Amino acid sequence: MRPVKQTAAHKTGDFGELVCSNSLKSDSENTAPWLLKQELRKLGSVSMQAAVQARVPGGHALTVDRDQFARALTVAIESEPRITVVREEVCTVPEEGIVVVATGPLTSGALAEDIGRLTGSGGLYFYDSISPIVDAETIDREKVFAASRYGKSLDGSDDYLNCPFTKEEYEAFVEAILTAESAEAHIEEDRAIRKGKVPFFESCLPVEEIARRGMNTLRFGPMKPVGLDDPRTGRWPYAVIQLRQEDQRAGSYNLVGFQNYMKFPEQKRVFRMIPGLERAEFLRYGQIHRNTYINGPELLTATLQLKSEPRVFFAGQISGVEGYVESMATGLMAGRWAAELAQGREPRPMPRATAMGSLTHYVAHADPKKYQPANIAFDLLPQLDEAEKKKFKHDKRARHAEVCRRAEAALEAYERA
Ligand SMILES: Cc1cc2nc3c(=O)[nH]c(=O)nc-3n(C[C@H](O)[C@H](O)[C@H](O)COP(=O)(O)OP(=O)(O)OC[C@H]3O[C@@H](n4cnc5c(N)ncnc54)[C@H](O)[C@@H]3O)c2cc1C
Known part of the structure; x- marks a missing residue:
């Protein structure tokens, strides 16, 4: 519909306008973002071709000149004789x-x-309120303890890992949250969301806003320790952060109630102050912003x-x-599947072993009760079995290389079939 009707963030009439960062993330071999791009390249993605044309130096990341990228994509679409571009707002699903x-x-x-x-x-949702996720292997099990509040869990097991704080640790942590640098808000609505000024957003306020309401507010909110006996002391800690295992994301834990809008490097610094997470690796950082998704x-x-x-x-x-x-990636897949349907064929899901197949598997199979959008990370891909894990125990790079090798083989087999 652009430029006839603009959105709150876009400025041009070009397709593929990148509204914020100009980075398409890491292109280092055998990382999860690389794998996703590699699959796109193998499938002849026009977006990846535009990214190559517009590439600018960006270290390990695939970084593009945003104007050139959008222009290249726009030229590719407008010069395709089988596409008719109609620039108007669509108000209903045809x-x-x-x-x-x-x-x-x-x-x-x-x-x-x-x-x-x-x-x-x-x-349909209108806002994202995302908590950080950490790699389970990087949690210090000597410091955290497994327990559900008052010992109550759905199946009798201890559902949560709990990170216990002393008073001093808690106060230093709250101070760090209050002084951490914020990510830039790109649209007016995001500023309102951060302050909890959007109706019904009170239940998932950013931790910064909760911390601003008083030194003890977090301790009576997402960090409340009641009913959580620390087995080492037999008492409730001064404050607690709970980690909940992700269902469709193998080997990872979510920091419950820690949606926030700190800059990503700041999240790494501040959340590594949490007892038990000193060496945590973050698979996803917290975010809070306007977002329409189903x-x-x-x-x-x-x-x-x-x-x-x-x-x-x-x-x-x-x-x-x-x-x-x-x-x-989802655009390319939906386009291909729509074409298959038009040809009277049943769309075939992408193999689960691929990054693209893992993304769509997550979209279709995560827990609908607490659904949050995902970006690609290894915890979405199928895990190696126990014997294989042992083989790569101390070599994460080799393990990731193996996951990538399997993904590439599965994609090739899918394309041949
Ligand atoms: C402010 C902001 C900053 C972001 N920053 C980043 C970032 O730095 N890095 C990152 O990886 N992701 C970022 N994202 C998230 C997301 O990855 C991007 O928004 C991405 O561009 C989404 O791609 P898309 O094709 O789904 O939607 P878009 O790129 O937004 O394309 C959708 C198009 O549909 C048009 N449209 C909307 N409604 C209608 C209608 N009714 N009729 C006709 N056309 C319509 C829009 O004008 C737009 O051109 C950001 C999102 C937002 C909102």
């Missing part, structure tokens, strides 16, 4: 034919309303089709993924 909805995190109001009607109540696991198949209306596909950020390259 009632007939095959449709790919890819209107992004800032989908216009009228269309969002119509998507809400299609997806039913609770199926509840993938409730609504979508692993081929990004609406379960209730398979002619409608969702792609990009609105399908419940997070990030530029993840949006490119």
Whole structure:
């Protein structure tokens, strides 16, 4: 619809306008973001071709000149004779034919309303409130303890890992949160969200805002220690941060209630002050921002089709993924599947062993009750079995290289079939 109608963040009329960072993340071999890009390159992604044309020096990251990138993509789309570009706001999901909805995190109001009607109540979200995730292997088990509040858990097991704070540790931690540098807010609405000034956002306030309300507020909120006996002292700690195991993300834990908008390096510094997380590796950082997305696991198949209306596909950020390259990847997949459907074939899910297949598996199979968009990380990919893990025990790089090798082989087999 741009430039006829703009969003709160975009400035031009070009396709693929990158509104914030100009980085498409790491391109170091055998990292998860590299694997995703590598799969896109293998499938002939036009976005990746545009990125090569627009590449600027960026160390290990694939960094692009944003104007050149968007221009290259726009030229590629406009010069394709089989594409007709219509620059107008679409206010309803078309009632007939095959449709790919890819209107992004800032989908216009009228269309969002119509998507809400299609997806039913609770199926469409307008804000992201994401807590950091840490790699389970990097948690110090000598310091944390497993327990559920008052020993109550759904299945009798200890559901949470608890990081116990002394008074001194707690006060230093709160001080660090209050003085940490914030990530820039790119649209006005994000400033309001941060202050909890958006209706119904009170239940998932950023930790910075909770900390600002008083030294003890976190201790009576997400850091409350009640009912959590530390087996080493037999008492409740002064304060606690709870870590909850992720369901579809193997070997990783979520910091419960720690949505925030600190800069990523600041999150690493501040959250490594948490007892037990001194050497934690973060698979995802916290975020809090305006974002339109649907509840993938409730609504979508692993081929990004609406379960209730398979002619409608969702792609990009609105399908419940997070990030530029993840949006490119779901776009490419939805496009291919829509073409298969148009040719009278049943869309085939991507192999689970690939990064693309793992992303769509997560979208379709994560827990719908607490669904949060994902960006690509190794914990979304299938894990090696115990024997293989032992083989690579002390060599994470070799383990990741093996996961990447399997992904590439699976993609090749998928393309041959
Ligand atoms: C402010 C902000 C900053 C972000 N920063 C980053 C970042 O630094 N790094 C990162 O990896 N990710 C970032 N993201 C997240 C996300 O990866 C990007 O927004 C990404 O561009 C999403 O791609 P997309 O194709 O799904 O949507 P978009 O790139 O937004 O494309 C959707 C298009 O649909 C159009 N549209 C919307 N509604 C309608 C309608 N009703 N009719 C017709 N057209 C419509 C929009 O104008 C837009 O051109 C950011 C998101 C936001 C909102």
